[in-house]
Amino acid sequence: MRLTNLLGALAVGALAACATTPPPLPQADVEHIRQQLEYLAADELAGRETGTPGYRQSAEYVAGQFRALGLQPAGGEDFLQEVPFRRASWDGREPTLVLQGRDGDITFRFGEDFVASPPTTAESTAIAAGLVFVGFGIDAPEYGIDDYAGLDVSGKIVVILSGRPSSLPSEVGAHYASSRTKRQTAARHGAVGYMTLNTPQREKRSPFARAVEHREDASFDWIGADDMPGNAIPGLHPGVYLDMPAGRQLFMGAERSLDTVFTEVANGLAPRGFPLPYRASLTSGARHEQVLSPNVVAVLPGSDPELKDEYVVFSAHLDHLGKDAEGRVVNGAQDNAAGIAIMLETARLFVESGRAPRRSLMFVAVTAEEKGLLGSDYFAQHPPVPPRAMVANINLDMPMLLYPFRDIIAFGAEHSSLGQTTARAAARAGLRLSPDPMPEQVIFVRSDHYSFVRQGVPAIYLITGREAQDPAADGTAMQNRFLRERYHKHTDEADAQVDYVAAQQFARVNYAIAREVADADRKPRWYEGDFFGELFAPGG
Structure with missing residues (x-):
């Protein structure tokens, strides 16, 4: 190529890059996150066990938050997707x-x-x-x-x-x-x-x-x-x-x-x-008892006439364990009031950005995760939109907001193009994407995102990484201590364990990931030859 042509091509490329440079990422609001997390992790909700009055109250609260943001109900006039359950006991x-x-x-x-x-x-x-x-x-x-x-x-x-x-x-x-x-x-x-x-x-x-x-x-x-x-x-x-x-x-x-x-x-x-x-x-x-417990579902419509009928689905489980054997409330602040609060804040960031996503966003607070991923399984098999319209799932489950962090982990990143998207979005947020630090735990098949995977939808499950911003802090040790001392225990409270700088970071990177997925010309895809893509989305 002649030098003048090369310079001209570089100039055109630079102008195109400037034209497509995304706007800066918005800043999450710590007080919004704190208010929502503390409400959902309060004793008054009695641990948000599926089918209980405390869970119902938490679902109504999340529906009210969706309504206040101006989101739309999915598939009807109500944000609540009632899920019929059967409880069987020996009697x-x-x-x-x-x-x-x-x-x-x-x-x-x-x-x-x-x-x-x-x-x-x-x-x-x-x-x-x-x-x-x-x-x-x-x-x-x-x-x-x-x-x-x-x-x-x-x-x-x-x-x-x-x-x-x-x-x-x-x-x-x-x-x-x-x-x-x-x-x-x-x-x-x-x-x-x-x-x-x-x-x-x-x-x-x-x-x-x-x-x-x-x-x-x-x-x-x-x-x-x-x-x-x-x-x-x-x-x-x-x-x-x-x-x-x-x-x-x-x-x-x-x-x-x-x-x-x-x-x-x-x-x-x-x-x-x-x-x-x-x-x-x-x-x-057994003695059978019928129980109703809702998923809470809201939509932010997309703006692109060609893409608005495709949906990027955020999921986070709203339920927890109720009370322990000693009658103490197990509030589940990290698991998963934190995930719901981050999802709500991510929705707020999209609404207040003034820039509608090209694809539609769907926000789903699911029930009965602690009963075996049942609420997400029901939703993924009974979505309020055509099943193939769901093109990606981003799952938020116990993000472990324990310290300001330098990296994030996306379980499932190696299975689909969502991994590359997450790496780019993390870099925009000043973070890096780290590999799964505990592959022996096979987390990819153990949370609500897997309900979507079984329906052929590419999915990732996000948690904070193990590299703390403070060099003196051992992120791995802090996460392990949480898992040992607080996970599924009455000590998982909305107290000083919750780091709201980490919450702010986590909401911001979730926004960045969803923004890229929603606005990209091409929807996420399984990698060629991937086992889960071949098994659950043949020809997809």
């Missing part, structure tokens, strides 16, 4: 499990040999069928794993090891190791029931005794228009979880003992399955 009835063999019956004891949850599918259930061991119960052909190969489980109860083989990558493995996926796989192969056993490695991390402590807990699920629980699998009896000594009974007289199977797992092998020489008879019963 004095206990499930039964009897092992039937050639030498007679063995009756297992509830709360000692096995535990189960009250069934949400029916108030009385019963099943009797033969048993087949299916290893980890995973069918992942893309990774060369088929634990059902050569086994006939049609009409049988499958016996499944918890966890996954070491050969599966962590997040992929977490998907396949989830109870939901294993139940779906079992039913797809014709099973009518399932039992779960810990491996010794799993027992060390999550002992059977811990499950026994919760044997009287109620079950919870949302209910569809067909009156069926959203997570139920028709034809599959509710499962049971066995202690190891009881599990060994199932393998007595089989071609391999349970301890032999455990040795194979310890040596990194994926144990193959085989029939077990027993039948099992299971009964279960």
Whole structure:
């Protein structure tokens, strides 16, 4: 290129850059965030447990905040999307499990040999069928794993090891190791029931005794228009979880003992399955109660005629745990009054910027996260807009506003172009994007954003990073101390632990991310070949 042409091209490029340089990021208002966080984390709301008056009051408060900002209800005249739930409790009835063999019956004891949850599918259930061991119960052909190969489980109860083989990558493995996926796989192969056993490695991390402590807990699920629980699998009896000594009974007289199977797992092998020489008879019963608890949904309409029917969805869970065993209110200031307050402030920044986003923004305060991501699951399957109109999800769950920070973490950043967007937005806010510091926790599949991922929507989940602005502060130690001393405890209060400079930073970077996603010419996309994109959004 001739020098004059090069200079001319550079000049044109400079003018274009000036013309497209985004305006400075707005400053978040600390007092707004403080007021909203303190209201939601007050004792008067009694811990915001799903379906309680305290939760209802918090939902009405958030709806009022949306209304005051001039946002629009989504899909109707009300900001509240009522979610129908079913609560199932034992009501004095206990499930039964009897092992039937050639030498007679063995009756297992509830709360000692096995535990189960009250069934949400029916108030009385019963099943009797033969048993087949299916290893980890995973069918992942893309990774060369088929634990059902050569086994006939049609009409049988499958016996499944918890966890996954070491050969599966962590997040992929977490998907396949989830109870939901294993139940779906079992039913797809014709099973009518399932039992779960810990491996010794799993027992060390999550002992059977811990499950026994919760044997009287109620079950919870949302209910569809067909009156069926959203997570139920028709034809599959509710499962049971066995202690190891009881599990060994199932393998007595089989071609391999349970301890032999455990040795194979310890040596990194994926144990193959085989029939077990027993039948099992299971009964279960429950008292059902209907509960309504709303998601709170608002929209800021987009301005671009071509893009306004696409929605960037912010989500944050509004519910918490209610009270602890000693009757103390568990207010959940960081988890997740903070996330709701940040979402509200992000909405305010957009409204007061005077510059409508090109795409529409949807703000969703979801219920029943603490019950198993149920509110977001219901919303993602019953959105007030066409499902494919949701093009991105940004999730805010327990951001840990503990200190002014230099970096942010976006779980899921490596799966879609939202990661690149987040890195650029963070730089605009004077921050950097750090990698997941705890990949072994597989956070990507454990919060509300995953409900959107399962519907094919690219998503990220944001928390503050571990690098504090103060060189003398150890961000990792502060986060770990919060998780150890306050997380899911009555000590998670709106007190001096909440750093409002961090809150201001976090709202600002959320605005920057959403602004770029909403105004970009191209919607976010899964990276080519990404496991979750291929699984949940084929051809998307």
